[in-house]
Amino acid sequence: MGRNPSGGEKQKLKKGLWSPEEDEKLNTYIKSFGVGCWSSVAKKAGLQRCGKSCRLRWINYLRPGIKRGSFSQEEENLVISLHKILGNRWSQIASHLPRRTDNEIKNLWNSTIKKKLAKTQESPDSKLLLPKSVVAPADQTGMGSGVEGGTSGMLSTTGGDVSVSASSGENCFGKSGMEDFLQLIHNNCSGIDEEQDFSSMISGEELDCDYETGFF
DNA sequence: AAAAAAGGCAACCGCACTTGG
DNA sequence: ACCAAGTGCGGTTGCCTTTTT
Known part of the structure; x- marks a missing residue:
């Protein structure tokens, strides 16, 4: 769905929306080992994502303390x-x-x-x-x-x-x-x-x- | 009820800056 | 001083949902 063109290409970095499983992987990894170098976070967490994508996901969505919902x-x-x-x-x-x-x-x-x-x-x-x-x-x-x-x-x-x-x-x-x-x-x-x-x-x-x- | 339009949001892209070798 | 890799940021795109016709 959405922009997930990765389809058949193996070992190619995934794009598009993050699945709950990916969120879980990233979350678990960062909670255990911290952030460090984003490009290595992606690899070590077992994600087919680029470091940038992981960073963005973490900052905008997974990071603790994020306030979501409508603005007052x-x-x-x-x-x-x-x-x-x-x-x-x-x-x-x-x-x-x-x-x-x-x-x-x-x-x-x-x-x-x-x-x-x-x-x-x-x-x-x-x-x-x-x-x-x-x-x-x-x-x-x-x-x-x-x-x-x-x-x-x-x-x-x-x-x-x-x-x-x-x-x-x-x-x-x-x-x-x-x-x-x-x-x-x-x-x-x-x-x-x-x-x-x-x-x-x-x-x-x-x-x-x-x-x-x-x-x- | 179906189609179209608008709104809202997540995430990619490319550029600029920083840092380390 | 230079270069490459990593990171941060703003602009933009495109999908999904909601509202309107």
Whole structure:
């Protein structure tokens, strides 16, 4: 099924969806011996897969602590905010959303958020419809322009939304300032799990921040 | 009920970067 | 300094499921 073209070819690396048996093999091997070199993991675990494929499967699916299922509104808003700052740096965005993978976030963005944003932008009152988090300084093209400038800006976290805005029309993050900003978000989010309501952690605060110095 | 379209997701591909010899 | 292998990342593809017509 799917993309499993391996059919008759012997000793050729398998592609396509992973079977439960393969998952089990990989899981068992890594639990016993750890990761090490991925290309050897594949061989030693007895899998007809390339190392890359094993790594991907482990990171996106088998790794303990992965949170699966739909994203909460707060998580979506956070992704939008972070995307404003970081652009398509999914791994960095993922690092600020505990237990979510970059692939998952990328899929969320491409399938859900993109469309939502497109819809809201069609509307004349689009800004009003967007989550507060979308009001951010970096331009839409990605993070490039967002990091070099260095003026003051504002982070506000209200009712589960995290938003950033600049006091100038252009960039608001110095290099160190952005790291501090991301660290702040990371700290705010680090305790999230299924049992905990995200919004309760970041609600009701508004922080002035000089992104050049990194001080709030 | 069947077909078509849309949505969601898993995984491959290729490039860039890192590391070790 | 150079090269090859390994790894990480983002873009993209294609399958499966769900929704709509």
